[in-house]
Amino acid sequence: xxxxxxxRHDLVAFSEGILSGDRIVLSQAxxxxxxxxESDQKFASLLLEKVxxxxxxxLRIGITGVPGVGKSTFIETFGKSLxxxxxxxxxxxxxxxxxxxxxxxxxxxxxxxxxxxxxxAFVRPTPSSSAIxxxxxxxxxxxxxxxxxxxxxxxxxxxxxGQSEIAVRNMVDFFLxxxxxxxxxxxxxxxxGIMEIADAVVITKADGTNEKNAAEAQGIYxxxxxxxxxxxxxxxxxxxxxxxxxxxxxxxxxxxxxKYTEHIKANGFFQRNxxxxxxxxxxxxxxxxxxxxxxxxxxxxSVQKNLxxxxxxxxxxxxxxxxxxxxxxxxxxxxxxx
Numbered sequence: 001x002x003x004x005x006x007x008r009h010d011l012v013a014f015s016e017g018i019l020s021g022d023r024i025v026l027s028q029a030x031x032x033x034x035x036x037x038e039s040d041q042k043f044a045s046l047l048l049e050k051v052x053x054x055x056x057x058x059l060r061i062g063i064t065g066v067p068g069v070g071k072s073t074f075i076e077t078f079g080k081s082l083x084x085x086x087x088x089x090x091x092x093x094x095x096x097x098x099x100x101x102x103x104x105x106x107x108x109x110x111x112x113x114x115x116x117x118x119x120x121a122f123v124r125p126t127p128s129s130s131a132i133x134x135x136x137x138x139x140x141x142x143x144x145x146x147x148x149x150x151x152x153x154x155x156x157x158x159x160x161x162g163q164s165e166i167a168v169r170n171m172v173d174f175f176l177x178x179x180x181x182x183x184x185x186x187x188x189x190x191x192x193g194i195m196e197i198a199d200a201v202v203i204t205k206a207d208g209t210n211e212k213n214a215a216e217a218q219g220i221y222x223x224x225x226x227x228x229x230x231x232x233x234x235x236x237x238x239x240x241x242x243x244x245x246x247x248x249x250x251x252x253x254x255x256x257x258x259k260y261t262e263h264i265k266a267n268g269f270f271q272r273n274x275x276x277x278x279x280x281x282x283x284x285x286x287x288x289x290x291x292x293x294x295x296x297x298x299x300x301x302s303v304q305k306n307l308x309x310x311x312x313x314x315x316x317x318x319x320x321x322x323x324x325x326x327x328x329x330x331x332x333x334x335x336x337x338x
Contacts, residue, residue, distance in 0.1 A: 008032065009043045015050040021150045023122055030124060030142045048141060051148035056274070058090075058147045059261060062168040064158040064194065065178030070204045070244060071157050074178060076112040077244040078253065082153055083120045085254075090122040090151035091115065092142055094158055122151055140171050140281055169197045170280050173270065174257050177201045181210060181217035195221075196228065199237055200256050206241035206249060214241045233269045235260055294329055303328045 005013040005025065017025030033044040065071050072093070079089045091112065116123035124142065143154050158168050169175050177198040195201060201221055206214035222239040230236060238256060242249030264270040294300055307321040316324075 014047055018051055018149050026149045029145055033141045034138045054148040055144045058152045058154045060154045060172040062156045062172035062175045069178045069180050072112055073244040076115045077250055079115045081250050087153050088120050088151045089153040090146035091155045092139055093125045170277055174199050178204050181213040199260055201239045203241045207243035207246050233264050234267055235263055297332050
């Protein structure tokens with residue numbers, strides 16, 4: 001029996017709701033995790049610790065591609081096919097945020113209307129808030145909550161390519177790149193960098209008059225991938241074609257993901273990768289905590305403001321300014337101890 005939530009920080013009710021698969025409670029928990037309030041952050045930490053034993057059992061998939069490639073349409077079709085196989089997919093979509101207003105369109109849930117309404121799925125749009133790598137700061141924590149809620153395939157849809165997608169690669173097991181056939185040479189530089197970390201490439205919208213173009217592009221990209229060095233996983237990336245309209249190729253995508261997972265579990269890469277990701281997450285979060293701690297001291301804010309003014313006047317180097325701020329931070333720490 002689910003326990004009703006009496007307060008925003010009702011740890012027992014939240015943990016029970018999540019572990020029982022309550023989608024409303026899960027959404028509320030993610031909202032708290034995304035909050036910058038100190039009380040919410042403390043509660044989020046306790047909640048994650050509470051549900052941690054039930055995490056780590058899902059397959060984590062990252063999906064990226066340039067705007068217009070059809071990521072949301074592909075994911076909806078892909079997610080529905082997973083449900084037919086008895087899977088429970090959770091989709092964490094990251095919408096672009098305005099660098100000026102910080103606002104976000106958050107339209108992915110609308111674009112995946114059918115999937116978001118399915119009781120076996122969970123779709124959560126999140127503003128990127130200008131986070132590097134096209135993923136929101138709290139995407140990793142939201143992913144853990146989804147796993148604790150019983151979702152066994154976690155899909156992270158990124159803003160798109162352009163910034164470093166290493167952030168996505170460092171939180172998933174399988175990284176999928178969606179591309180369009182005949183998109184033009186202007187995208188080749190972007191594709192090359194992303195293709196180096198992709199476990200598979202899918203040429204989308206392979207239907208109608210575009211089917212022939214997709215087949216030709218498949219051969220070209222597959223040849224290019226064969227010329228690349230074998231990644232640490234020991235897996236040779238493959239190129240597939242698919243159509244979210246006809247459903248062609250969707251089954252092959254899942255089959256490829258399954259084969260890849262079996263491969264990296266057999267050679268030990270799966271566990272090594274997960275372990276390295278945990279260390280990376282720890283380092284990233286510790287850096288965030290240090291930055292937040294620095295902002296607590298008014299004296300340091302003054303020092304930082306003066307250094308930023310000196311940088312604007314070209315009277316100090318960025319390296320020297322950073323070192324001075326670090327020295328000031330150490331001074332504050334020493335005075336707190338005394």
